[in-house]
Amino acid sequence: AETGYDLWLRYAPLAPSQAQRYAPHFRYLVADTTRPTLAAAVQELDRGLGRMLGSPPAHAGAVQGNGGIVLATADSPLLSGLDLPLAPLGREGFLIRSVAMPGGRVILVAGNSDAGVLYGTFRLLRLLQLQQPIDALAVADAPKLQLRVLDHWDNLDRYVERGYAGQSLWDWQKLPGYTDPRYTDYARANASIGINATVLNNVNANADILTAPYLQKVKALAGVFRPYGIRVYLTARFSAPIEIGGLKTADPLDPAVRAWWKAKADEIYAVIPDFGGFLVKANSEGQPGPSDYKRSHADGANMLADALAPHGGVVMWRAFVYSEHNDADRHKQASEEFVPLDGKFRDNVLLQVKNGAIDFQPREPFHPLFGAMPKTPLMLEVQITKEYLGFATHLAYLGTMWEEVLESDTFRPRAGSTVAKVLETPVAPRALTGMAGVANIGTDINWSGSQFDQANWYAYGRLAWDPDARAVDIARDWARLTWSADSAIADPIVAMMMESREAVVNYMTPLGLGHLMATGHHYGPAPWVSDLARPEWNPAYYHRADANGIGFDRTPTGTNALGQYAPEVAKRWGDLKTVPDRLLLWFHHVPWDYRMRSGGTLWDRLVAQYDAGITTVEDMQRRWSTLDGKIDARRWAEVRDFLAIQRQEAQWWRDASIAYWQSVSHRPLPAGHLPPP
Ligand code: GCW
Secondary structure, eight states, X not given: OOXXXXXXXXXXXXXHHHHHHHGGGOSEEEOOTTSHHHHHHHHHHHHHHHHHHSSXXXXXXXXXXXXXXXXXXXXXXXXXXXXXXXXXGTTTOEEEEEEEETTEEEEEEEESSHHHHHHHHHHHXXXXXXXXXXXXXXXXXXXXXXXXXXXXXXXXXXXXXXXOSSSOSOOTTTTTTXXXXXXXXXXXXXXXXXXXXXXXXXXTOOGGXXXXXXXXXXXXXXXXXXXXXXXXXXXXXXXHHHHTTOOSOOOTTOHHHHHHHHHXXXXXXXXXXXXXXXXXXXXXXXXXXXXXXXXXXXXXXXXXXXXXXXXXXXXXXXOOOOOTXXXXXXXXXHHHHHGGGTTOSOTTEEEEEESSSSSSOSSOOXXXXXXXXXXXXXXXXXXXXXXXTTTTTSOOOOHHHHHHHHTOBOOSSSTTOXXXXXXXXXSSTTOXXXXXXXXXXXXXXXXXXXXXXXXXXXXXXXXXXXXXXXXXXXXXXXXXXXXXXXHHHHHHHHHHHHHHHHHHHHHHSGGGOOOOBOTTTOOSBOTTOOOOSXXXXXXXXXXXXXXXXXXXXXXXXXXXXXXXXXXXXXXXXXXXXXXXXXXXXXXXXXXXXXXXXXXXXXXXXXXXXXXXXXXXXXXXXXXXHTTTTTSOHHHXXXXXXXXXXXXXXXHHHHHHHHHHHHHHXXXXXXXXXXXXX
């Protein structure tokens, strides 16, 4: 029975007529399989073509007639007669072409590196899975960002922070002696969507991973991932020199501390020559950092950057900082801390910025740091795991959420400078670019905790490759690859996906509300909580509801967090006449009887949004029920049951939230409010 283990690489057998159409193009293949990455590409073709067409291609040493496939890099003698526009595609780009070679017509997959060829191979397989024509192939593609990273929040005891898919995949106890074959499947899945970096451990983890025995285990994983073009990175706990180095301080300007990190970097590279570098969470939520020694984030990041630079490693320094000792609106704290440091970081430092200024809410406006640090490479960090969106049971396709962020116009330096453009445009020639996604992967047989959460892993990879890609196109590909290429099946699935995130926004945090989840675990509603020691952890801090109204005034009459955005943005969102409804209460405190521009009072509209959230979940249930019997029973039933949980919990959110708002607003429920079933 289908379990979901195969993800979007199911390679479902094609109907005989389809198979007959493709088979003549794949009689044999030519590739230098002494090169590990090309060997991985060949294995994937054997697996994919074997399953889809019924038999894998023959392995040949040379072009031998029409109907072959050739994998080659730019320096291969096979390409000598062909004038191919490979140079502009960079190290990881590829071409797929139908070409005439001496000896026969073939499909050529070419790149400037073996990794490029591997990406091209996965793309070719995708074309077949999607049943596209392949008679006159002329595909050229290259990633728009250099670092396409998965961040694992995995601890060494295999507990995954904010993970809802079982334990950590990394079985440290059995490593390095035993490398689970699943690590290879993990690498295949990532390579198929272009992910080229993995941070193996949690930003909150202790420093043990940097000790010699663990580095041997990391080396074993790096060895599995290397053929798939994936480099390994680790988090660097700032206090490691004290905790595992025996020093008295971790002061980044202390020579002994600097020497310790340099020696540590040298040690790591001696074990893992292509080690990627460090990810750091410093002076955030209790983690140690340079501020402990009155040093700046730049001092801290640059010390690590200097240790890594001789080996080509990079530092990804997180901008997720806020403090209970700072009275400023939490929304403003990261920008206040980092904007003055623009231009003060080494070239091998990237600043990793969450999509919004608070914390991975179902909806947030884009982070004001995007566009505000023109001299510093900024990475976008998104959360694939659904900490604030119902964990694994609620269906929420996040492609639409990330698209909304990526297409937001920062107006910096000019109109049209979307977040995507900020990410894609290097701040100097050869400057780094990248995106990071907090992984939703664990030991569950379906990897992600639910069938539909696989789509978020997939969409993340596709958007890190091309931040301008459209969420609907990605959803369509994923649905066809994962469920069925038959549009009678895929279309309703895409429709469900496209409406799913807005449903969650509506039943959890409509009209620009945010951070109303229960304390700690963040599952379920708790807008009434206001007594936690740290003020900015209280839902009440965010909604500010009282008898008069609701919402957080971030205009100049309030905290003026809006002042951190470009004037065009501040003007539009700061004015009640132009702020979109979806961000109304994020930026404004308005009376309960405020007249919405679209008609009706805020109160009536608020209640209606909750109702709409439930209605959409019911729509999703209806669409799913029409697929009964048309897809494999096990996956179908799992989704049906999860949707039932979501329906019930959407109502929990609605009823608890409205009851609380009503206790504050003292308004009657509007006519037409859906009664509980
Ligand atoms: O979203 C919050 C989470 C923490 C997480 C933190 C962070 C890794 O609740 O679990 O810690 O963000 O991003 O550092």
